[in-house]
Amino acid sequence: MSEAPQVTTPPHTVGAREVLKRNYLRLTKDLAVRMVVTTILIAIPVTLAKLDISESPILSLFSVAAVLVFMYTAYRxxxxxxxxxxxxxxxxxPLEFRPRIIKKESSWTKYGDxxxxxxxxxxPGTAxxxxxxxxVGGRGWPKGTEGGVWVAGxxxxxxxVVVPGxxxxxxFQPARWDKHAQERGQAGAERLARARQARIERRRL
Known part of the structure; x- marks a missing residue:
């Protein structure tokens, strides 16, 4: 468990458009790199075969590696x-500042932590x-949460959650989804309509 100290001054943040732009760019770059690696791994044995030097069984490893990288890319x-x-x-x-976020635990999945x-x-005690x-996937708890985070939802x-910097x-969604069923059922029309527009009225995670 990790707990960040509480801070009182919100860190600088940018608008939602900039946050999305940076994350889409991060995801696109990651997928592009993986596709380039896959293409190179496929091209090596094909090129060597045209040069009549494809007898070595080691060359088949390039094809296997290409398949593995492509599968991992597909998961992404x-x-x-x-x-x-x-x-x-x-x-x-809207994005609103929260002074403290507490990581309780993490678990491994093939799509990311x-x-x-x-x-x-x-x-205190009600969160x-x-x-x-x-x-955008990946492993490990994001760095920079110790100074507080921005939250929308x-x-x-x-x-x-948007990490400053x-x-x-x-x-995120409630870990105990059913536990909050009554609160969701008693939510006003405006609150429920906003959740539906954001597509979080049902369990998605």
Missing amino acids: FIFGIYMGKCRKILRHY RFTMRIADDK PLMRAVKG DAAFGGV SYEMLF
């Missing part, structure tokens, strides 16, 4: 879906447990 495309969710949330909810965390509010994944439905995003 799912984060285009999470990016779409983050975009909708940021379109319908999944975290459980609490986002501190103004009432619900959340489940989160990085908007609704605690009963879900939302987005790096602008990394975490898409």
